[in-house]
Amino acid sequence: MGKSRQLVENKRRIPRQARAEETVSAILEGAAQVLEAGGLAAFTTNAVAERAGVSIGTLYQYYSDKGALLRALAEREMRVAITGVARALHDESDAPPEERARAAVRAIVHAFHGRQRARKAVVQAVLAQGIAIEMVAPVAAFIAEAGSTPRPGLPDLSPEQQFVVSRALMGAIRAAVLEEAPFLKSRAFEDELVRLVLSYVRSVSDPMTMKPSL
Amino acid sequence: MGKSRQLVENKRRIPRQARAEETVSAILEGAAQVLEAGGLAAFTTNAVAERAGVSIGTLYQYYSDKGALLRALAEREMRVAITGVARALHDESDAPPEERARAAVRAIVHAFHGRQRARKAVVQAVLAQGIAIEMVAPVAAFIAEAGSTPRPGLPDLSPEQQFVVSRALMGAIRAAVLEEAPFLKSRAFEDELVRLVLSYVRSVSDPMTMKPSL
Amino acid sequence: MGKSRQLVENKRRIPRQARAEETVSAILEGAAQVLEAGGLAAFTTNAVAERAGVSIGTLYQYYSDKGALLRALAEREMRVAITGVARALHDESDAPPEERARAAVRAIVHAFHGRQRARKAVVQAVLAQGIAIEMVAPVAAFIAEAGSTPRPGLPDLSPEQQFVVSRALMGAIRAAVLEEAPFLKSRAFEDELVRLVLSYVRSVSDPMTMKPSL
Amino acid sequence: MGKSRQLVENKRRIPRQARAEETVSAILEGAAQVLEAGGLAAFTTNAVAERAGVSIGTLYQYYSDKGALLRALAEREMRVAITGVARALHDESDAPPEERARAAVRAIVHAFHGRQRARKAVVQAVLAQGIAIEMVAPVAAFIAEAGSTPRPGLPDLSPEQQFVVSRALMGAIRAAVLEEAPFLKSRAFEDELVRLVLSYVRSVSDPMTMKPSL
DNA sequence: GATGAATGAGTGTTCATTCAT
């Protein structure tokens, strides 16, 4: 696997000197901080540059425009989230479905802790552009995987079914984050999310629970 | 109940004359058209005024600022959606749960047809501000109602549970709209949405399906 | 003839109120002054707005961009020049060729006095864009007319010939302006310009002066 | 005569090594290419450096600023043009005036072929600064020389007269280049240019053709 | 000598909002 595969093209210059590497980090970190502090409205290229302790010119040496910077940030956040879920799933690879589902749910919810505003803004911003789909896809795919990998007791899901579970789960979490629900990290909420996924998946594998017409 | 109860304060002047009523309509319609045509980026107060065939001054006579206009538009869209769902639910008031769920799902999906861009923009814009919660709440409540109203065969849902079903359902639909999923209006998709809601609700009423630990 | 026929499209809004008329004048005058004072390098939209005593926003209400403003200015200058030449020619309509040529030459040279820098900058700027041709055309045509209108003792000129006289004459004057030649307004210079035009035109009508091979 | 006498000061460092010589060439060539490809608007020091395959730092090692680079380029182009005219004149040194005039005219027109955009841009740019005069002077002088060198059948020309012929000729050619006249390289156009010069010069030597008052 | 990362003043342009008519 390549050193830093990019999901979407957004860099303008690939840093060759060590100094540049740090600069890029600083810019990204600055972007996250600005977003966290003031939301999307405060996210101006000048503000990011200042927060990053870099000149505005430097920022533009690495990101062709504001959108590219936002996309890069989104990518970074996504990668973190995906990695977290992947690890959780891997750690529970031998556990029963309930455990695995719970682990995944927990990882996702966890990924949306700290820096909520930045995360929120990134999500909004990313949706505001056309990138949503490509960006969200890998995460969604990952989430759906739990149900799609044919395993004992878990059925294959049709595209529509994968879409529905993954988006439903994400939608519930997303709403909890955006609406700043107090129970976001509660056990009760986690339970319900797990229930959502499991009851759905089981309903697919056990036709008895649904009327034929459905 | 007042004729036009407002969910959020956004009007500046309550129109008393017929002409004023038309003006407000024109502005709102202009706003929707601008949004539909050019997305959030094209949504400027000047553009809306022009599209509405009204002077910018007049627009500001009715809406204190851009946000108020957006909120008013969101409210209008919401009202339409809610009304549709209510009607559907009412028409099927004596039908079995499956039928009712399907009717509601269909009404919601239907509400997101036509003017997708405007709807998308409204959603984004509304989220971009702080209004999300108050605005989304009534719709969510309405949706959840199907499961919350104690009926034979359907249990009471806890706040977390109401939250999860309603947001999950909305999340799946929302994603289908935003990602422009081809199956948005397909029967298969509708089936899965119904399954999502019913399987969840049944799982709550039938503790057998879930492990005690969950 | 319309009230203010435009050679090139550059206005954004047609002023309806009296106030607006003045504003447009002020902007154009400000533009000329900035150009005169600091040349093309100083010609920034902000500088023009300030000099015109108008906000930058107002400037953009009338000119879609910097180029449009420059074009409008060029047009105004051109119109003045053309009018001057036309008047001169008209006043001498019954005079012999020498007199008419001299009158035209004098009018053109005169048109390039005062505000030389502004004029210089306008010329440069206009050439820097693609507009040169359409803009210069009417003036050139006008100049060439003296030689093209069949009159007793003056021949018809071919397109190439019209091009050559008009551009040669303009070229000499232009150079005198740009190089800030001290003799720009001298009688001697005027004499030579007249000689240039007349000797050329006569050479065309009197084949004897040129070898057949030429 | 020194190997590379400069018309205007623009170099920062005189290259002594072969490699440096190449570097300077590359930069100049890069500059011409950028100008040709994108006009003056694309002419940025960074673009030139990149096109030349040289780092921006290196460029600044040889040219103190953007203007110096432009001047150097203008100088190079001029030298080429002058050399061409000189050669043509030299080859026809024993020919009659008509032949010599034609040879010179042809050489000048020829010099403005290929790389028209670059040439155009150089002219504009050079004029945009103050350098016009010193730069144009040598060429103009050269052109005027044909008429100023006292020869049998050709008179001495006064400064004004030299100015007028040279600028008129250049003006016509310049206009043909800038306006992209289709007849630029036609025989007919060449004929008229020759006529322009000869008829003027003859008019000076033969007072009969002009009224005393002129 | 060469490199290229970094700089930051400066530019064009937008758009929410006001207020005199």
Place this chain on the structure above:
DNA sequence: GATGAATGAACACTCATTCAT
């Protein structure tokens, strides 16, 4: 009530130039 001219803070982005390596 309505109009639309005017405002100006704010922004995204460019590019000539420097200097540490």
